[in-house]
Structure formats: structure tokens, C-alpha cells
Amino acid sequence: ALKACLFDLDGVIVDTAIYHFKAWRRLANELGFDFTEHQNEQLKGVSRMESLELILQWGGVTLSDEEKQQWAARKNEWYLAYVNQMTPQEVLPGVRDFLDSLRKAGIGIALGSASKNARLILERIDMLDAFDAIIDGTHTTKSKPDPEVFLLGAQALHQNPADCVVFEDAVAGIEAAHRGGMKAVGVGSPEVLTEADVVITAFTETSLTKLSDELLGW
Numbered sequence: 001a002l003k004a005c006l007f008d009l010d011g012v013i014v015d016t017a018i019y020h021f022k023a024w025r026r027l028a029n030e031l032g033f034d035f036t037e038h039q040n041e042q043l044k045g046v047s048r049m050e051s052l053e054l055i056l057q058w059g060g061v062t063l064s065d066e067e068k069q070q071w072a073a074r075k076n077e078w079y080l081a082y083v084n085q086m087t088p089q090e091v092l093p094g095v096r097d098f099l100d101s102l103r104k105a106g107i108g109i110a111l112g113s114a115s116k117n118a119r120l121i122l123e124r125i126d127m128l129d130a131f132d133a134i135i136d137g138t139h140t141t142k143s144k145p146d147p148e149v150f151l152l153g154a155q156a157l158h159q160n161p162a163d164c165v166v167f168e169d170a171v172a173g174i175e176a177a178h179r180g181g182m183k184a185v186g187v188g189s190p191e192v193l194t195e196a197d198v199v200i201t202a203f204t205e206t207s208l209t210k211l212s213d214e215l216l217g218w
């Protein structure tokens with residue numbers, strides 16, 4: 001039965017991907033190259049250092065470990081400048097109502113994000129209280145598609161993975177959910193999120209009852 005819902009942050013609760021893109025692009029530009037919004041898709045759900053590695057590969061740039069740390073820190077500063085401007089209006093449509101309905105139904109709610117800035121973002125959008133547990137990039141050692149982040153979430157909510165549903169916008173996140181023995185709802189395009197059990201384009205088009213039905217008569 002459905003006992004808990006685990007939510008990715010970037011791309012599911014809010015759209016910070018555009019801020020990541022702007023900050024990474026500035027880094028690339030300062031290193032003398034550019035990359036496209038299409039390439040940026042590959043960075044969704046991927047950790048900061050792994051994202052940097054990919055971008056450096058695209059630009060054919062080699063850096064020492066120390067330089068990598070410095071550039072990653074710079075990127076994060078630029079990114080945080082955008083995050084600090086965020087307001088509660090940026091919560092994606094339907095998200096608050098959906099979480100309210102879960103709360104009323106007594107279903108556990110956890111965050112499962114790769115971001116080390118997750119708490120700060122939740123604070124900015126006034127959603128720290130919306131989650132019973134927050135698992136983010138400061139708690140994990142392995143990135144999605146490893147299921148670690150979601151397994152920690154299920155554990156924090158004292159639920160079995162089989163009773164959990166993950167909401168994810170990234171292909172790697174859907175895979176992580178399945179590897180953890182959980183169901184996965186894709187948030188985005190069905191053409192991209194082909195492995196998801198169900199795909200929604202926005203929370204405005206779903207409800208707890210509808211989802212339970214779709215996910216094998218929960």
C-alpha cells in the first residue's frame with residue numbers, strides 16, 4: 001500500500017535547473033567554451049562534481065583536482081546568488097496542494113535530492129515544514145542512479161521501499177527509485193522518462209486518488 005512519497009527537488013518541487021544552467025554556462029564561458037541547454041539536460045540529478053567533470057569533458061579542458069574544487073566553489077557562489085533571490089512563488093504549480101493532500105491522508109513525505117543546497121532552497125520557498133524527512137546531497141555518498149538517497153528517505157520515514165513512490169524529473173532518478181524497489185512517477189515528458197511507471201507533466205493534472213489507481217490499484 002502507499003505509505004510514503006519521496007520527492008526530488010530540482011525539476012519536481014521547483015525549477016532551479018535554469019539557475020544551474022546559467023551558473024555552469026558562466027563557468028564554461030570563463031574557461032573559453034560554451035554548451036547548450038540540450039547538453040544541460042544531462043546534468044539533471046547529477047551531483048556538482050560529476051556535473052563539472054562532464055562539462056570539462058565537453059570543453060576538452062583538463063584541470064587539477066585543486067582547480068576543480070575552486071571552479072566548483074565559484075559555480076556554487078554564482079548559483080547561490082540566484083537561489084537567494086528565489087521566492088515562494090517559484091514552487092511549481094499544484095505541488096503545495098498535492099503535499100497537503102498527502103499530509104491529510106497520513107502519507108509520509110520526504111525529500112530525496114542530490115543537491116547540497118536543498119535546505120536553503122526549501123527555506124527560500126517556505127517549504128522546510130512540508131517534509132517529514134529531508135535527505136540531500138549532504139547525506140549521500142553515491143549519486144543517482146544509485147538508490148541510496150531514496151533508501152535513506154524510506155528509512156527516515158520508517159517505511160518499506162515497496163510502499164514508497166518516488167517523484168522524479170531525471171532519468172537517473174527513475175532508475176534509482178526502481179533499483180531501490182520503489183515505484184517511480186516521472187514529472188516531465190513521457191518521451192524522456194520512458195522507464196517511469198506513470199508520467200505526469202505537472203501536479204495540477206493529478207491527485208492522490210488518481211495516482212493510487214494508476215499505480216496498480218493502491
Ligand code: B16
Nearest residue numbers: 009010044045048113114115116117
Ligand atoms: P548542488 P535534484 C540536483 O538536484 C540537480 O538536478 C543537479 O543539476 C545538481 O547538479 C545537483 O542537484 C547538485 O546540486 O550543486 O546544489 O549540490 O534534482 O537531485 O534535486
Ligand code: MG
Nearest residue numbers: 008010011169
Ligand atoms: Mg531533479
